[in-house]
Every structure is written in C-alpha cells, then in structure tokens.
Amino acid sequence: MKILSDKEKLDALLKKLSEYEAKVDFRMKHFRGVAHESASGELASSELKVLQDIVANLKTEIRALEEKMGIKK
Numbered sequence: 001m002k003i004l005s006d007k008e009k010l011d012a013l014l015k016k017l018s019e020y021e022a023k024v025d026f027r028m029k030h031f032r033g034v035a036h037e038s039a040s041g042e043l044a045s046s047e048l049k050v051l052q053d054i055v056a057n058l059k060t061e062i063r064a065l066e067e068k069m070g071i072k073k
Contacts, residue, residue, distance in 0.1 A: 006069050010062065017058045024051045 027048045034041040
C-alpha cells in the first residue's frame with residue numbers, strides 16, 4: 001500500500017471533484033424535476049442529491065487539505 005503525499009492527495013481530490021462536477025452538470029441539464037408519483041423522477045432526484053453531496057464533501061476535504069498545506073485561495 002502506497003502512502004500518498006499531501007500534494008498527491010490534493011491532485012487526486014481535485015481530479016475527483018472535476019469528474020463529479022461534470023456528472024452533476026450533466027444531470028442538471030437533463031433533470032426536469034420530480035413528476036408526481038414518478039419512481040424514475042424520484043430516483044433521478046435522489047441520485048442528483050447524492051452527487052451534489054459528494055461534490056460538497058470533496059470541496060470541504062480539499063479546503064481542509066489546502067489549509068493544512070498552507071495554500072490560500
């Protein structure tokens with residue numbers, strides 16, 4: 001098992017963030033809201049919320065790592 005440096009962790013997190021932001025953007029372009037009593041609409045909404053939560057968590061983790069490394073943005 002390889003131990004990653006903070007720089008490698010940050011690079012990996014930034015790459016993941018861009019991938020998940022692209023997924024959220026794609027879902028948002030094709031999301032039309034939740035139709036009443038539509039299982040597929042509710043599933044799409046749930047998936048979108050999960051992706052948005054992943055993006056928020058990645059941003060939080062990146063901020064914490066940047067603070068640890070002394071990077072200001």
